Amino acid sequence: MNRDIRDIEDRCMYMAESHPLDEYLRQDRLPHIWCTGCGCGEILTAYIESIIELKIDPDKVAVVSGIGCIGRAAGYLKFDSFHTTHGRPIPFATGLKVANPKLDVTVISGDGDLFAIGGNHIIHAARRNIEMLIICSNNFTYGMTGGQFSPTTPVDAFTTTTPYGNCEKPFNLPDLMAAAGATYVARWTSLHVRRLKDSIKEALMRKGLRFIEVLTPCPTGFGKRNKLGSAIDTAKYYQDHMVIKHDADTREVGLEDPRADFIVGKFVDIEKETYLEAKERIRSREVKK
Amino acid sequence: MAKGTMKYIGKGLEEKKEKKAHAKVYLIKDRCKGCNFCIEFCPKQVLVESKEFNIKGYYLPKLVEIPGEKECVGCGYCSFICPEFAIFAELKDEEEH
Numbered sequence: 001m002n003r004d005i006r007d008i009e010d011r012c013m014y015m016a017e018s019h020p021l022d023e024y025l026r027q028d029r030l031p032h033i034w035c036t037g038c039g040c041g042e043i044l045t046a047y048i049e050s051i052i053e054l055k056i057d058p059d060k061v062a063v064v065s066g067i068g069c070i071g072r073a074a075g076y077l078k079f080d081s082f083h084t085t086h087g088r089p090i091p092f093a094t095g096l097k098v099a100n101p102k103l104d105v106t107v108i109s110g111d112g113d114l115f116a117i118g119g120n121h122i123i124h125a126a127r128r129n130i131e132m133l134i135i136c137s138n139n140f141t142y143g144m145t146g147g148q149f150s151p152t153t154p155v156d157a158f159t160t161t162t163p164y165g166n167c168e169k170p171f172n173l174p175d176l177m178a179a180a181g182a183t184y185v186a187r188w189t190s191l192h193v194r195r196l197k198d199s200i201k202e203a204l205m206r207k208g209l210r211f212i213e214v215l216t217p218c219p220t221g222f223g224k225r226n227k228l229g230s231a232i233d234t235a236k237y238y239q240d241h242m243v244i245k246h247d248a249d250t251r252e253v254g255l256e257d258p259r260a261d262f263i264v265g266k267f268v269d270i271e272k273e274t275y276l277e278a279k280e281r282i283r284s285r286e287v288k289k
Numbered sequence: 290m291a292k293g294t295m296k297y298i299g300k301g302l303e304e305k306k307e308k309k310a311h312a313k314v315y316l317i318k319d320r321c322k323g324c325n326f327c328i329e330f331c332p333k334q335v336l337v338e339s340k341e342f343n344i345k346g347y348y349l350p351k352l353v354e355i356p357g358e359k360e361c362v363g364c365g366y367c368s369f370i371c372p373e374f375a376i377f378a379e380l381k382d383e384e385e386h
């Protein structure tokens with residue numbers, strides 16, 4: 001064993017005490033709770049790198065998340081952040097943005113939190129075109145509570161609440177968000193951290209409600225029951241089966257079959273009057289009267 | 290230390306074309322949870338699983354370079370793909386001008 005330690009040093013694998021991104025993380029909360037190979041960590045990396053590259057003042061960043069494994073994200077990030085009750089990050093973030101329009105508000109939460117219990121909030125935030133970025137970690141299941149089926153679980157998939165296979169059709173999240181009025185819609189995977197980072201950067205520079213779906217492996221809750229192997233196997237699956245198709249018709253990007261090729265990319269990028277702009281326009285019209 | 294891991298990455302890829310960029314790989318031992326993403330997805334395949342384990346009992350990655358053939362170029366993909374903020378690459382000082 002000693003030899004191996006020397007090996008590590010000899011071959012210039014240096015031991016470090018801190019990471020370049022540490023100043024953006026709440027050290028007292030690390031190590032995080034996420035399982036080996038869970039994709040939640042990469043989402044944090046991509047988000048922090050985007051903030052750094054865009055030179056956004058950290059004091060103007062607010063991150064809100066709901067309940068779930070990815071819901072812990074707000075607690076690990078050293079920005080102003082809030083961990084809301086289950087399903088409620090969107091109303092909380094809406095209030096933040098409307099009360100303090102200078103903030104860059106981002107919601108980082110899960111498929112279950114945003115589209116099951118929080119489903120109504122997210123479609124209405126998109127309809128209103130509230131200025132916020134929503135990053136949804138889609139692991140096809142409720143990871144935190146032990147792997148129950150969620151509104152994105154593919155048909156036939158096994159979960160603790162669908163032990164014979166799921167008979168419900170999953171939501172096509174990009175299509176749902178585009179139809180509800182989101183101005184920026186993209187999908188990446190937690191393996192494509194650089195592309196995800198570029199997409200988050202782009203979305204941070206846009207106005208309106210922006211939505212990025214990130215496919216992430218949940219080896220513990222979903223992978224195990226569906227014989228998807230380890231997180232590496234899922235990541236390799238992403239590598240082999242992903243097809244980048246920007247501007248793809250969102251109706252065609254559903255993930256019904258977990259073993260087929262799937263489409264990633266930027267699907268929607270439009271400009272539209274936001275909630276705050278409309279509010280200001282109407283206010284100034286009333287003032288002139 | 291420069292902010293963000295992309296700094297090293299950008300430089301690493303530019304310099305690679307003219308002269309070989311050499312980088313140091315750093316590991317924060319006790320953060321590793323042994324997912325092996327860095328080992329599996331390193332574009333230069335210079336990381337392998339070692340026999341050393343950390344406080345949690347996870348086997349750590351180690352760097353195995355063959356000079357002139359298989360060397361870390363500081364692309365920084367390991368730091369991007371690591372879900373634990375446990376590994377990162379930095380260009381060696383002498384290369385940084």
Ligand SMILES: Cc1ncc(C[n+]2csc(CCOP(=O)(O)OP(=O)(O)O)c2C)c(N)n1
Pocket residue numbers: 067068069070071086109110111112113114137139141142143144145150
């Ligand atoms: C009101 C309420 N109902 C149910 C729960 C239990 N619960 C905690 S996390 C969770 C699901 C989270 O799933 P998802 O958003 O997909 O996140 P993941 O854990 O998969 O990252 C549920 C149902 C709760 N905490 N509060």
Ligand code: SF4
Pocket residue numbers: 033034035037038039040069070139143144217218219220221222
């Ligand atoms: S249960 Fe799934 S989502 Fe939760 S930390 Fe583990 S791998 Fe990640």
